[in-house]
Amino acid sequence: MSQAMADWLQHPLLSIALSIGAYLAGLRLFQRLGSPGWCPPVLIAALLVALLLWLLRIPWPAYQRGADWLMLLLGPATVALAVPLYQQMHHVRALWRPLLVCLPVASALAAFYAIAIAWALGAPPLLLASLAPKSVTAPIAMGITSTLGGSIPILMGSLLITGVAATTFVTLLGRWMHIEDERLLGLALGVNGHAIGTVRAFEIGPTAGAFASLGMTLTGVLTALMLPLAWHLAA
Amino acid sequence: MQLLHGFLWLTAFWLAGNLAVELGHLPLSPGVVGLMLLTLYFIARGRVHGTIAKASQPLIMMLAMLIMPGVVGVFQVLDQIGTHWLAVMMSLTLGTLLSVASTLWLMRRLLPASPRGEDS
Structure with missing residues (x-):
């Protein structure tokens, strides 16, 4: 894989897009499965992200750097x-x-x-x-x-x-x-x-x-x- | 623009909470202090600030997505749990069974019965 491609895959905005996309897909799958209580949408989304990170060979710290921007919003969301x-x-x-x-x-x-x-x-x-x-x-x-x-x-x-x-x-x-x-x-x-x-x-x-x-x-x-x-x- | 206005308020209350935690060396998270300060502010005003309510709704709806990256991290730390998996699983399942039983028992004894069919 070329360096340019690796940089693109590790950009913080890609992590953010991946998280939002996986969450929306998780929600839809959850409804498709008949809203099972034992498998909340967050779990489906997390599994999807883990799978994508593995498939695209994105290192965990690179994903986390981008996801930290999202998690920063947890502060005002808690308030x-x-x-x-x-x-x-x-x-x-x-x-x-x-x-x-x-x-x-x-x-x-x-x-x-x-x-x-x-x-x-x-x-x-x-x-x-x-x-x-x-x-x-x-x-x-x-x-x-x-x-x-x-x-x-x-x-x-x-x-x-x-x-x-x-x-x-x-x-x-x-x-x-x-x-x-x-x-x-x-x-x-x-x-x-x-x-x-x-x-x-x-x-x-x-x-x-x-x-x-x-x-x-x-x-x-x-x-x-x-x-x-x-x-x-x-x- | 109301959204931004409300978001500014929420961020300001978080920052106030952070300042209180830092200056007071409180063993609390800034978000919780901000949450309490904002609740007290609402109680003092006697109503919810319209712009804050507008900004709160989308943020609360996004909460599950905001914590999701943390859930992905579980797969990275499974080896840290390693030999203690039984302690973790017992603490989570048996602990929750006991606390649900205690809560239901305690509340049935203490909560006054509501008239049937009343939507309180």
Whole structure:
């Protein structure tokens, strides 16, 4: 391959075009497959990008240089989550007492179980730091993991598996415990399954969706506040 | 131009969050601090700023695409997980099962029952 061709393949804008193209293709394939919960569009898109990088022999660092430009937008996009959060504030005002107890406990437990199990099975600190924010929505979780000194790629895989697992378990346990209250199912989906759970909650109904996005955002903020402090105290 | 206007606001709140993190040596990510500052600003104003809402919508819809390059990275670090794959899988699946069970149990006990059919 000529040098000119290699330069063209490693241009940051090619990474950006590849990412956007793969994401759009992932969305379309996802709908074609009948929107399977176990295989979100992000996963399809990521597999497509990995395949293309391998086929075109684009080195991973070259792709990452371009993708970093895209991921820079995660900053303002995280701040933008304040808009849906504020729009759900009336639920918080109406139910502030149970939420004040439930949400901190539930989000602390989600992180605690993950750390305790991995620690008991002998995982090193790098892995613990990458697993701890597994129930937090990706943009916030990435911030937490880099604060703790974990690995962002391992975190991303963990988020994906957790989202799919949470969606499955809420459906199964909800049926088993005879829970039909949309607010409850929505909160459980948002607190444990971040964005993947929230998408499922919107399929159940608008109330479940609203409570899921509320649970997701508040879990993210609470975990971002509590986890790094707890980590510093424990370390 | 409203889009740019709103984007400028979001970026300014992120930068404010970043400044707070740097100056205060906070163990927080700038995005989360910016998110909290913006929520407080909305609460103080009593409404959502129209231009910020306009810029937020497309950014939130793009979130999944923005994190996608991070997911591609998983394939690069599989060897880092290596021998610890069982710990990782147990932590993710069993941990999530336990936390879903605890959340549902806790919330069923604490959340007041809503009248049936009411769309709250």
